[in-house]
Amino acid sequence: MPAARPSDVKSMDAIMHAVYDVISGPAGQARDWKRFQSLFLPGARLIAVQRDKQGADHALTLTPETFAEKAGPYMREHGFFERETHRSVERYGAVAQVFSTYASRYAKSDPKPFQRGINSFQLYYDGHRWWVVTIYWQPERADLPIPSEYGG
16 A cells, blocks of 8 residues: 555545545546555445446445546546535544535536536544545436535
């Protein structure tokens, strides 16, 4: 596991910013996947809720490494910018649950996002730094708008 930048993991806000920063960039720009991996607790998972052609939802579970392998080429080819538009935090001791509403664009200058949704982050504080345990996300759909309490 690569060592994290101390500035990326010093606070809940810092690690949230680092995740969005590292996955965002213009077409042709490689992402710093070592930096990405340094944000995650060993054994961490990314889980995408995907809808199949029959209308059933399925959870696709990935490690940070397999996420980089699958999403990296697409992000590099097309450009991808994801920005947090709203945040709701619950914390108890070392455990934090963050509902982070997002808007995704192919270019920073795109007037409208091609996708919105909610990233559910589970974070852990070990007394020295923050870790991402899970990122679990659901894209918005016409039949599933983002609720107003989450910035919809």
